Amino acid sequence: MHYVSEILPSLISGTGMTLSIFFWTIIISIPLGILVGLGMLTKFKPLTWVINIYVWLMRGTPLLLQLIFVFYGLPIIGVVFPRYEAALFAFILNYTAYFAEIFRGGLQAIPVGQYESARVLRLTNWQTLRKIVIPQVVKIVLPSIGNEVINLVKDSSLVYVIGLGDLLRAGNVAMARDVTLLPMVLVAVIYLLLTAVCTLVLRRLEKHYSYWR
Amino acid sequence: MLELKNISKKFDGKVILDNVNLTVKDGQILTIVGPSGAGKTTLLRCISGLAPVDGGQFLLDGKAFDPATNRDNDSVIGVVFQDFQLFPNLTVLQNVTLAPTMVLKKDAQAVTTEARNLLKRLNLDGKADLYPYELSGGQKQRVAIVRALAMHPKLLCYDEPTSALDPDLRHEVEQIILNLKQEGMTQIVVTHDIPFAENIADQMLRVEPKQN
Numbered sequence: 272m273h274y275v276s277e278i279l280p281s282l283i284s285g286t287g288m289t290l291s292i293f294f295w296t297i298i299i300s301i302p303l304g305i306l307v308g309l310g311m312l313t314k315f316k317p318l319t320w321v322i323n324i325y326v327w328l329m330r331g332t333p334l335l336l337q338l339i340f341v342f343y344g345l346p347i348i349g350v351v352f353p354r355y356e357a358a359l360f361a362f363i364l365n366y367t368a369y370f371a372e373i374f375r376g377g378l379q380a381i382p383v384g385q386y387e388s389a390r391v392l393r394l395t396n397w398q399t400l401r402k403i404v405i406p407q408v409v410k411i412v413l414p415s416i417g418n419e420v421i422n423l424v425k426d427s428s429l430v431y432v433i434g435l436g437d438l439l440r441a442g443n444v445a446m447a448r449d450v451t452l453l454p455m456v457l458v459a460v461i462y463l464l465l466t467a468v469c470t471l472v473l474r475r476l477e478k479h480y481s482y483w484r
Numbered sequence: 485m486l487e488l489k490n491i492s493k494k495f496d497g498k499v500i501l502d503n504v505n506l507t508v509k510d511g512q513i514l515t516i517v518g519p520s521g522a523g524k525t526t527l528l529r530c531i532s533g534l535a536p537v538d539g540g541q542f543l544l545d546g547k548a549f550d551p552a553t554n555r556d557n558d559s560v561i562g563v564v565f566q567d568f569q570l571f572p573n574l575t576v577l578q579n580v581t582l583a584p585t586m587v588l589k590k591d592a593q594a595v596t597t598e599a600r601n602l603l604k605r606l607n608l609d610g611k612a613d614l615y616p617y618e619l620s621g622g623q624k625q626r627v628a629i630v631r632a633l634a635m636h637p638k639l640l641c642y643d644e645p646t647s648a649l650d651p652d653l654r655h656e657v658e659q660i661i662l663n664l665k666q667e668g669m670t671q672i673v674v675t676h677d678i679p680f681a682e683n684i685a686d687q688m689l690r691v692e693p694k695q696n
Contacts, residue, residue, distance in 0.1 A: 387534050388569035391561065392583035392635060402582060406573040483573050484617040 278445045278454055285441030286461055292427045292437070293465075296362040297420065303363070304370025311375045322371070329368035335429050337361045342433040358430040362423075369419050377412040378404070410480040417473040424465050438462070485509050486531075486639055486670070491540035493523070493530055500526045503540070506689055508639070508672060513665055515681035516674045518691035524674045525566075525643055527691065531672065532563045532641050544638070562632030566644040568624045570616040570631070576603065577612040580631045588635070595634070602630045606660065622653045629660065633669075640664065642673045646680050658683050 310322050329337070341364075342357040352360055381404055389399040428439040442458035486508045493501040500523040508514045516524045529535040531542075533551030542549055544560065551561060570579050580599040584590045603612055606626040616624060625645065632640055642661075646654045654677070661671060661684050675681050681688060 382569070384565060384567060384569040385571065388563075388565060388571070390534065391532055391563040392631070393587045394583060395587075398586050402586070403571050403573070410573070483615040 281441045285438040288437040289427045299363050300366040303367040307371035308374030326368045329365050334365050373412050373415045377408040487543040489541045511668045512686040513671045514687045515685040516689045517681045522691040522693045528674045532561050562637035562640045564628045564642045568628040580634050584634050639670045646677050
């Protein structure tokens, strides 16, 4: 117990970094994902090509590799990010691609008839989007978004590769120093707590939207 | 009175509607019948503004109008879709009141009162706060009719109103359409169900597939 209270402060400060990456990625990637998802559905071909290549690159290569490229690769062409910003940039790029795919699917799942029905009632495009399309899309995408959110909690551990002090790294340091697995057990417990909170929040949200089918 | 003059419509160079001329007098029922693929639904989509026409003219009470761009605050055409297309995320009442409050900018209280009266008249008492998934097919259709009526259209269009219903509900739809006629509603009904069409029609239009 004494040992636990000794290493807990460093683990908690590592958790701070993990949460900071997590929240900023969510806050920025979801709105960006909506925009990119809408972009995939436009009739302007050059835009959809660019987006498709971007999504292909982001989903087709490991996030770990993308982190390395952003932090060690981009300086070669003169773009230098500090560690934290590099990590955030890579995460946002990666997760926006996934969210965009989810929103594209959600938008395409709305039957054309819903738009036509709104049109003959002479609702404007904006009214149709706000009152009919968005509420339906949110309900459709929620489970998939939830999956990505849970993944993100754990993916954030990849930032160790560019030397950021997150939760996993804090545990790693303690494990190497004290030659015991106990810090890693604590790390696992903290990750489980974080994902449990996410799961609960997502359940709540899904339940909130379960009043219609 | 709605008049169509030389309305034509093509899809990828294929002629679907070739110089259609017709007149629907106020308070009358026009049925459009014909085999699948003859362009019945296309004609209805043109009249309701969902598909632009390639030629011809629409006249409403003698004045030219374009259903595809007509978006002022004077509602003209209501549509009851084959699969109803109620909004699943809204209650029955919200389905009905959404457009009158947002588009016609009517007072919410007045719109709600009117919607409840309309629901009652179409035998949907007590369904106002249900969601569409809780309704039967016939109930959904009646909600779709109420939703269209709440916009006070000059003309109400139905696309295959009997196709998604049990056979014994056909008579009920007939009754609703004939009751609305009594109240002076002008109606256009697209159907492949000839006996049904004959029972309600003041005027029947047969469309045949174009050979080309």
